[in-house]
Amino acid sequence: MSLDEKHEVGVEHVEIRPPSTGSGEGVKDAELLAQDIRPSAERRLVRMLDMRLLPTIILIFIMNYIDRVAVTAARLKGLSQDLGLSDIQYSTVLAVLYASYVPAQIPSNMILNRISRPSYYIPICVMLWGMTSALTGVSRNYAGILVARIFVGIPEAAFYPGAMYLLSRWYTRKELAFRSAILYGGLLISNAFGSLMAAGILSRMDGKMGIRAWRWLFYIEGAITIAIGILAIFLLPDYPHNTRWLSPAQRRLAQVRLAEDAGEADEDVASDSAFKGLIMAIKDPKVPLFAVMGCAQLLGLGFVNFFPTIAGTLGFSTTVTLLLAAPPWILATIVCCANAWNADRTGERFFHICAPWWGVMVGYIIGVTTMSIAGRYVAMFLMASGYAGFALTLVWVSNTVPRPPAKRAAAMGIVNGFGNLGNLISSYVWKAEWGPDYHQSMLIGLASLALATVLAIVLRSILVRQNKRLEREELDHLKGARRERIEEAARLEGITFDEALRRRRGFRYLV
Numbered sequence: 001m002s003l004d005e006k007h008e009v010g011v012e013h014v015e016i017r018p019p020s021t022g023s024g025e026g027v028k029d030a031e032l033l034a035q036d037i038r039p040s041a042e043r044r045l046v047r048m049l050d051m052r053l054l055p056t057i058i059l060i061f062i063m064n065y066i067d068r069v070a071v072t073a074a075r076l077k078g079l080s081q082d083l084g085l086s087d088i089q090y091s092t093v094l095a096v097l098y099a100s101y102v103p104a105q106i107p108s109n110m111i112l113n114r115i116s117r118p119s120y121y122i123p124i125c126v127m128l129w130g131m132t133s134a135l136t137g138v139s140r141n142y143a144g145i146l147v148a149r150i151f152v153g154i155p156e157a158a159f160y161p162g163a164m165y166l167l168s169r170w171y172t173r174k175e176l177a178f179r180s181a182i183l184y185g186g187l188l189i190s191n192a193f194g195s196l197m198a199a200g201i202l203s204r205m206d207g208k209m210g211i212r213a214w215r216w217l218f219y220i221e222g223a224i225t226i227a228i229g230i231l232a233i234f235l236l237p238d239y240p241h242n243t244r245w246l247s248p249a250q251r252r253l254a255q256v257r258l259a260e261d262a263g264e265a266d267e268d269v270a271s272d273s274a275f276k277g278l279i280m281a282i283k284d285p286k287v288p289l290f291a292v293m294g295c296a297q298l299l300g301l302g303f304v305n306f307f308p309t310i311a312g313t314l315g316f317s318t319t320v321t322l323l324l325a326a327p328p329w330i331l332a333t334i335v336c337c338a339n340a341w342n343a344d345r346t347g348e349r350f351f352h353i354c355a356p357w358w359g360v361m362v363g364y365i366i367g368v369t370t371m372s373i374a375g376r377y378v379a380m381f382l383m384a385s386g387y388a389g390f391a392l393t394l395v396w397v398s399n400t401v402p403r404p405p406a407k408r409a410a411a412m413g414i415v416n417g418f419g420n421l422g423n424l425i426s427s428y429v430w431k432a433e434w435g436p437d438y439h440q441s442m443l444i445g446l447a448s449l450a451l452a453t454v455l456a457i458v459l460r461s462i463l464v465r466q467n468k469r470l471e472r473e474e475l476d477h478l479k480g481a482r483r484e485r486i487e488e489a490a491r492l493e494g495i496t497f498d499e500a501l502r503r504r505r506g507f508r509y510l511v
């Protein structure tokens with residue numbers, strides 16, 4: 001990465017305020033930056049975010065995936081028979097969600113970067129997908145459930161890349177992986193909770209008020225999601241410069257932390273429009289590499305949409321099958337958090353992302369070579385734990401394309417959006433006719449994860465080379481937006497421009 005490119009690693013949609021004039025207001029804003037006060041103030045700020053932001057988005061994420069994959073549990077209790085779905089029609093029902101979910105992610109993240117109140121935008125989307133998910137229960141035929149699935153995908157597109165972007169606006173590079181893993185742990189544990197919740201609803205609600213149990217599944221889960229969306233309005237933060245439940249001094253500290261992390265203020269200057277951010281992201285060769293890698297990995301991890309079906313190949317009843325599907329996801333959550341915690345401590349990304357994929361590949365090999373109950377159940381644990389790698393993908397994107405936020409938001413939308421094409425393709429990979437062994441499906445997954453590994457190696461090589469180039473180059477003759485962002489970082493931190501420039505020279509990509 002040349003120095004001319006490096007300035008595009010720069011800032012966010014925050015009003016750039018003039019330096020303090022020494023008034024009482026300015027002194028108050030800077031009071032937490034004193035050396036004797038700042039460490040404890042920063043710990044309190046991070047703890048506040050951990051206790052308010054993280055639980056809210058984890059709860060939303062749990063319902064996000066429970067709503068999305070409810071159709072797979074409903075299939076075990078008569079959905080396909082009641083709606084007259086063929087195998088290819090059922091696969092299309094799964095795939096069509098991604099047809100709307102994938103393209104909506106890029107514009108959604110671009111919107112999120114430009115608006116000032118994500119605490120309204122994300123909860124509104126949560127309530128919309130909860131309502132649409134609940135309405136899936138009134139479907140009477142193939143066309144009805146197809147339409148419902150299309151409209152579930154549009155508001156859902158706002159959440160995961162949007163939540164990851166929101167985290168990147170509050171946490172430093174060395175804090176982000178573990179918090180992102182905790183968030184993604186919500187997805188993994190949702191597979192366990194979703195199976196347990198589905199088991200309870202499907203076993204107890206059939207025929208209540210003359211309604212089939214699979215319809216109750218959509219009604220109940222959709223209603224819970226709507227309630228959580230309403231609650232999120234009051235709990236989620238906005239951005240560091242305008243969150244209402246932080247004091248001015250805490251907002252200043254939040255901005256300074258991110259400015260120090262990259263040597264530039266995490267702000268968009270006037271020229272950093274959403275469209276320009278999109279163009280910068282498209283032109284960065286690392287972004288399409290990440291996008292294809294994400295697609296390959298999600299194709300390799302596409303078993304998630306068929307996990308109850310895979311568990312069903314063990315030969316137990318519907319209730320026991322759903323109960324057996326929960327433990328692998330509980331282990332996967334633990335592995336995900338431990339893996340990310342170590343990634344934050346070491347600053348390493350490549351092996352922490354790829355090693356879980358290699359575990360999935362071992363699981364596929366076991367699944368292909370044996371039909372024993374014990375062997376295939378062990379394989380299910382390895383497969384579920386592979387999501388610990390995916391949990392760090394957008395973290396690596398955020399570390400690799402940190403500035404400006406307009407570019408970062410677009411890059412995260414592109415990578416996650418294009419990556420979910422892998423989920424769309426996988427809807428047709430796990431065919432019922434290939435069951436109960438699903439050898440062909442596992443071999444396709446094996447090849448996909450091998451491709452993802454190769455692309456990750458290429459990305460790591462690029463970043464290592466760019467880091468070496470940064471070590472050789474000097475940040476001289478700064479002009480325009482680059483200089484403006486570093487000057488803003490110096491103002492926020494209360495240091496000289498030269499000191500901010502020295503810190504900027506210390507920036508390196510995490511590999």
